[in-house]
Amino acid sequence: MSVRPWNPAGAARALEVRTAADLGNIELPAPHECLREIRLYLQRMTDTGRTKNGVHQLSSRTLENGDSQINAGPTIFREPCSNCIQFLSGSQLSFGITLRFDCAKTTLLAYRFYLCLLPRSGLRFVRIDLNAPNPNYDPLHVPRSHMHPGFEGVHIPFPVMRPMEILDRMVHVIEPHFAP
Amino acid sequence: MNLKPATIFEIVRLIDLQPPGQTGFCMLVSSSAGQEFIGDLREELELQIARSLGVMYVAEMTADALVDQLRTTEDSVVLLHGFGAWGDDQFISLDVNRSRLETGAFLLFSVDFRTAGRLLDDAPNIRSFLGPNIFVIAPDPSSMRPQEIADRLNQLSMHYSLSDEEVLKRAARGDLPPEPHFAEWLVLLGRSELVR
Numbered sequence: 001m002s003v004r005p006w007n008p009a010g011a012a013r014a015l016e017v018r019t020a021a022d023l024g025n026i027e028l029p030a031p032h033e034c035l036r037e038i039r040l041y042l043q044r045m046t047d048t049g050r051t052k053n054g055v056h057q058l059s060s061r062t063l064e065n066g067d068s069q070i071n072a073g074p075t076i077f078r079e080p081c082s083n084c085i086q087f088l089s090g091s092q093l094s095f096g097i098t099l100r101f102d103c104a105k106t107t108l109l110a111y112r113f114y115l116c117l118l119p120r121s122g123l124r125f126v127r128i129d130l131n132a133p134n135p136n137y138d139p140l141h142v143p144r145s146h147m148h149p150g151f152e153g154v155h156i157p158f159p160v161m162r163p164m165e166i167l168d169r170m171v172h173v174i175e176p177h178f179a180p
Numbered sequence: 181m182n183l184k185p186a187t188i189f190e191i192v193r194l195i196d197l198q199p200p201g202q203t204g205f206c207m208l209v210s211s212s213a214g215q216e217f218i219g220d221l222r223e224e225l226e227l228q229i230a231r232s233l234g235v236m237y238v239a240e241m242t243a244d245a246l247v248d249q250l251r252t253t254e255d256s257v258v259l260l261h262g263f264g265a266w267g268d269d270q271f272i273s274l275d276v277n278r279s280r281l282e283t284g285a286f287l288l289f290s291v292d293f294r295t296a297g298r299l300l301d302d303a304p305n306i307r308s309f310l311g312p313n314i315f316v317i318a319p320d321p322s323s324m325r326p327q328e329i330a331d332r333l334n335q336l337s338m339h340y341s342l343s344d345e346e347v348l349k350r351a352a353r354g355d356l357p358p359e360p361h362f363a364e365w366l367v368l369l370g371r372s373e374l375v376r
Binding site: 067071 | 193223224227228321322324328329332335336338339354355356357358359360361362363364367368370372373375376
């Protein structure tokens, strides 16, 4: 039996084309509405006991050109992280979302979601990133949309999603898996 | 007058807690109910509890006309503004007719500081309806203050051993690393146009 010829670099580039197409299909409201959605989501997570806090960790910066940064927790994660979103299990979440807004359309530029897990989880952290647009990168080793399964140097391709979707996966799917 | 600060987010949460069908009373004290404030309140109501906002400008109305109009509105949350033009007799008349205000809607009395004092003095029964729900509108606390921006920039600079100037130069040359932190760095510096 012969193995079909395989071009990993070409396949990685093709994946980036699909990521770019998916990114183009993501419809987002204006950044201030994204902030409102996230704030409400975090409040509901606290109201329902999923998290100990959330709303008060949220902060944003909006520029005159409409571009915005929405953060929860610190920019650089350091343990212990008192200003992260705290789960009852002891896990901690911080995130940052960079949006471009041209008065008509909101575009995702980048995001980072960092879930820090307890040592007994067996995994130190899960991080889901969308890197900023950049013409010069190696899509095979660092795809633009990727996940770090506890290792900074490992970039596993991951579908690009709306930030609220990632947040919800973190809160309702990934974190509970590691909770005692 | 001891006013508690509340954000629009918190005001809408208060409205959400009101039992259905029971009239809610709240006073919002600010210099004016500007279009931006009304727009923000409308958006927050829609997002949080999917309710519409009715807005009534009462400056030219009598107390009777106000309650008549309230009884025909279908909006379950109504912002009343323009009370600055009212005389004491109108507030007294509204207080006498207070039971006609109980339409099941949530009423937001938007007033400036001076008018707030007059309304509370002239309409003691409405004051009792308001109870603790007298707030001064607080700005959105999530907007980063200059110190927070500086702190975050400092975190980035320490972590990557790069200065802001070096990041700007590399961004202009198009050789900035692609990590999300660098897009954030440029937004914090107010130079997001370099993310491209």
